[in-house]
Amino acid sequence: MPVVGFGLWKVPRPQCADTVYNALKAGYRLLDGAGDYGNEKEAGEGLARAIKDGIVKREEVFVTSKLWNTYHQKERAKELAKHQLELWGIEYFDLYLIHFPISLEDVAIKDKYPPEWWGLDGKVHPTKVPIRETWEALEEIADAGLAKNIGVSNFQGSLLVDLLRYARIEPSVLQVELHPYLAQKKLVALTKELGIAITAYSSLGPQSYLELGAHHSVPGLLSHNTVTSIAEATGKSPAQVLLRWAVQQGLAVIPKSNNHDRLLSNLQVTEFTLSDEQVTALDALDINLRMNDPQDIHPALGIFA
Structure with a gap:
């Protein structure tokens, strides 16, 4: 799995095919999508065009x-995986994740997709499907060759440890919100001990949540004095500093941008190193601020409570 990928969350459908094509042309080889993003068909069209034009081969893109x-x-899980592969126009996913450790009542694909x-x-309907059943479904998806690797997203330590007690195929990756305001150091240490890779999302912090009103009115990390001073000292952009902070911990990152120059600069975060003092200064910004919390949608969805 590449260290720096391109995230498809909030990429508008009308621009998605071109955005994916341009990201691959710029050098990205990891595309991070989800059924819930509602743009998998368009992302697949961008990938198909890049393959047709000789920019990439399918096996080169994760x-x-x-x-x-x-x-x-x-x-239902295998049915959905097959449907998503059809939308992408590919035969397998390199990685397939449980998006949240939350089960909701079934909504048929024909009735609404994504639901x-x-x-x-219009109401939230939690239901009683245990994670073990869902994980066994992902194992069957892997057995069928529909996914080369399987993993989880938005899991905390206790649930991850429990999953490993019964998993026949262990999770390859844990994807979580992670940035200097939410450093999750103990979770990072646990996954390293367990041999599970972490993909960090929302690496730029509140920036990703301004339009959703979920940024909690805290100062943006891109304009934070600590970040901007390190950016000035290193000759890098604030975004590069934040991404490098994660990458330097051995984490993967999946930023997105519709700006070509930023597309390129985000890829360059493997080309410099932050000093120990700079890393410590960024670590000190941790205030355990989580912005992607399903409990804000419904009290019963308090997976981080």
């Missing part, structure tokens, strides 16, 4: 997708 909450039942957090009545 494609990640995720199983949504309404398809946690064993018989987001709500049933057809």
Whole structure:
């Protein structure tokens, strides 16, 4: 799995095919998607065009997708994975993740796709599908060759340890929100001990959540004095500093940008090193601030409570 990938969250459908094509042309080889993002068909079109134009071969691109909450039942998970592969126009995912450790009542693909957090009545409907059933479904997806690797997203330590007690195929990757405001040092240490790779999302912190109103009105990391002073000292952009902070810990990152220059600069975060003092200064910004919290949607979804 490449260290720096391109995230597809919030990439608008009308621009998605071109955005993916340009990202691959710029050198990205990891595309991080999900059924819930609603743009997998367009992302697949961008990938197909890049393959047709000789920019990449399929086996050179690491494609990640995720199983949504309404398809946690064993018989539904494989159905969804096949549907997502059809949307992408590919035969396998390189990585397939459980998007959240949350099961919601089933919503048929024909009725609404993606269903987001709500049933057809506009309400949230938690249901009793255990993670073990869903994980066994992902193992079957891997057995069938629909995914080369399987993993989880938005899991905390206790749930991850429990999963390993029964997993026949152990998770390859844990994807979580991680940035200097939410450093998750103990979780990082645990995954390293367990041999599970981490992909950090929302590496730029509140920037990703401004339009959603979920940024908690804290100062943006891109304009934070600590970040900007390190950027000035290293001759890099604030975004590069934040991405490098994660990469230097051995984590993968999946930033997105519709700006070509930023596309290129985000790829360059493997080309410099932060000093121990700079890393310590960024670590000190940790205030355990989580912005992607499903409990903000419904009290019963408190997976981080």
